[in-house]
Amino acid sequence: MYNFEFAKPKTVEEAASAMAAEGAQALGGGQTLLPTMKQRLASPEVLVSMTGIESMVGVAVRGDTLTIGGATTHAQVAADAADLYPGLAALAANIGDPAVRNRGTIGGSLANNDPAACYPAGALGSGATITTNTRDIAADDYFQGMFETALDEDEIITSVSFPIPEKANYQKFDQPASRFALVGVFVAKTADGVRVAVTGASNEGVYRWTEAETALSASFSEGALESMSGNLDDMIADLHGSASYRAHLVGVLTRRAVAACG
Ligand SMILES: Cc1cc2nc3c(=O)[nH]c(=O)nc-3n(C[C@H](O)[C@H](O)[C@H](O)COP(=O)(O)OP(=O)(O)OC[C@H]3O[C@@H](n4cnc5c(N)ncnc54)[C@H](O)[C@@H]3O)c2cc1C
Numbered sequence: 681m682y683n684f685e686f687a688k689p690k691t692v693e694e695a696a697s698a699m700a701a702e703g704a705q706a707l708g709g710g711q712t713l714l715p716t717m718k719q720r721l722a723s724p725e726v727l728v729s730m731t732g733i734e735s736m737v738g739v740a741v742r743g744d745t746l747t748i749g750g751a752t753t754h755a756q757v758a759a760d761a762a763d764l765y766p767g768l769a770a771l772a773a774n775i776g777d778p779a780v781r782n783r784g785t786i787g788g789s790l791a792n793n794d795p796a797a798c799y800p801a802g803a804l805g806s807g808a809t810i811t812t813n814t815r816d817i818a819a820d821d822y823f824q825g826m827f828e829t830a831l832d833e834d835e836i837i838t839s840v841s842f843p844i845p846e847k848a849n850y851q852k853f854d855q856p857a858s859r860f861a862l863v864g865v866f867v868a869k870t871a872d873g874v875r876v877a878v879t880g881a882s883n884e885g886v887y888r889w890t891e892a893e894t895a896l897s898a899s900f901s902e903g904a905l906e907s908m909s910g911n912l913d914d915m916i917a918d919l920h921g922s923a924s925y926r927a928h929l930v931g932v933l934t935r936r937a938v939a940a941c942g
Contacts, residue, residue: 685726692838696813698728699834708788711780736838744844750787750837767848771802776859787837795826796860800886805866805877806842813838826885845870847941851933855920862921863929867937873897881926882914892934902935
């Protein structure tokens with residue numbers, strides 16, 4: 681490690697002004713950022729912690745919308761959203777291990793947009809809105825490729841709002857060493873149709889599988905997908921799985937998610 685300043689603001693306004701400093705970077709649970717700093721792949725001059733901002737921690741429901749503060753840990757979402765949005769709570773409950781779940785935050789996960797992370801699938805599959813200190817961003821506009829998002833450099837994710845669907849389920853095929861998704865599929869059935877978001881599979885990062893959405897919106901059943909599988913062209917191929925293996929998993933996990941929705 682090397683020397684850096686540490687700021688622990690109590691309000692979003694204080695955080696925004698700390699983030700305006702040269703070389704400042706937001707710190708959520710530090711599960712990604714701190715190892716990156718230790719490896720000297722990142723060297724922020726000021727770390728601005730989000731976890732002391734009370735308004736950014738917690739889970740609240742208003743009407744049909746579940747809102748999660750940007751600094752809320754995965755463990756808190758797993759516990760507090762269990763009755764409100766079970767499909768999303770189950771996703772949070774299966775992220776990493778207990779240490780990661782008790783430190784990692786939804787804002788950190790979405791800002792990082794790891795191509796194998798779970799929350800990007802939950803947010804895109806739910807049609808969530810990412811709220812920052814300056815604006816609202818629809819999930820459809822937010823995810824812009826591997827580790828790429830619509831966020832500006834000093835923008836802070838203050839909360840994420842999820843329309844609660846009729847049914848939803850997330851199926852993850854674990855990469856056993858990291859616990860990230862080798863492939864993960866989030867399926868949400870709403871009155872307006874079905875959304876299917878896939879993580880871990882594509883070189884473009886999380887994406888909506890529109891072909892499956894069309895088939896499932898016409899008939900919400902495993903059979904509607906028949907032997908469909910993901911599009912081979914964009915699939916990640918690495919030592920953990922070939923492109924065709926991942927494409928196959930996309931189909932299998934989507935069918936499992938539909939079956940689990942009941
Ligand atoms: C061993 C291990 C296993 C894991 N397994 C999984 C898994 O199965 N599924 C999964 O989805 N994830 C997994 N993760 C990732 C983890 O869950 C965290 O979500 C992730 O590391 C980032 O969240 P964080 O709060 O720790 O962010 P940090 O590491 O603090 O920050 C990450 C990035 O987000 C930025 N940031 C943080 N908070 C905000 C904010 N509020 N607004 C704007 N920018 C912000 C930071 O500046 C940084 O660029 C795993 C991590 C580890 C170490």
